[in-house]
Amino acid sequence: EAQVTQNPRYLITVTGKKLTVTCSQNMNHEYMSWYRQDPGLGLRQIYYSMNVEVTDKGDVPEGYKVSRKEKRNFPLILESPSPNQTSLYFCASSLIGETYNSPLHFGNGTRLTVT
Amino acid sequence: LAKTTQPISMDSYEGQEVNITCSHNNIATNDYITWYQQFPSQGPRFIIQGYKTKVTNEVASLFIPADRKSSTLSLPRVSLSDTAVYYCLVGPMNTGFQKLVFGTGTRLLVSP
Numbered sequence: 001e002a003q004v005t006q007n008p009r010y011l012i013t014v015t016g017k018k019l020t021v022t023c024s025q026n027m028n029h030e031y032m033s034w035y036r037q038d039p040g041l042g043l044r045q046i047y048y049s050m051n052v053e054v055t056d057k058g059d060v061p062e063g064y065k066v067s068r069k070e071k072r073n074f075p076l077i078l079e080s081p082s083p084n085q086t087s088l089y090f091c092a093s094s095l096i097g098e099t100y101n102s103p104l105h106f107g108n109g110t111r112l113t114v115t
Numbered sequence: 116l117a118k119t120t121q122p123i124s125m126d127s128y129e130g131q132e133v134n135i136t137c138s139h140n141n142i143a144t145n146d147y148i149t150w151y152q153q154f155p156s157q158g159p160r161f162i163i164q165g166y167k168t169k170v171t172n173e174v175a176s177l178f179i180p181a182d183r184k185s186s187t188l189s190l191p192r193v194s195l196s197d198t199a200v201y202y203c204l205v206g207p208m209n210t211g212f213q214k215l216v217f218g219t220g221t222r223l224l225v226s227p
Contacts, residue, residue: 106158
């Protein structure tokens, strides 16, 4: 089954304790991205990647890191989490087409709480 | 990047047609318009996409006027299960999505 898998689904941590949220897709998609969703603010892009070793900042990259060493994986890293990073996080992927616009496929989300 | 504006919320009843309009005044020539549906605690799901005029699939229709500065998602005969948040997204083809900007979405509530 074609899917984007995020882990964990729920995570509670304390301020300053490094954590990684994993994202993996099995559709051979070039494009992957991370979003955070907060009440009243919709989806905001954190980072995106056009292919292996190609990443760039979205609208709210502060406090986050990403890496794209393999095509299928795009982990989100919080080196020193803070309470304002408490949010619902989504990973998404899509093909990159020259003559078409491929829809995004989203994972089921990771709810992060930083105390 | 084209910014989108949608109504914050809409109410409807089962069996009615629902039209959700999205404004995107600075849409670029190579931008497509895509709509997503999101249920609580789930990731958004693709509904429909278009470039101009009208597009129809098994779940919705998308109407885009000639100037492409707005678009309307039409859901025929909604049911309770259509209660969700609907996002309009404008983004380019050819070079992939790159940096994307989602709006705050429209929360649709369908009542019996």
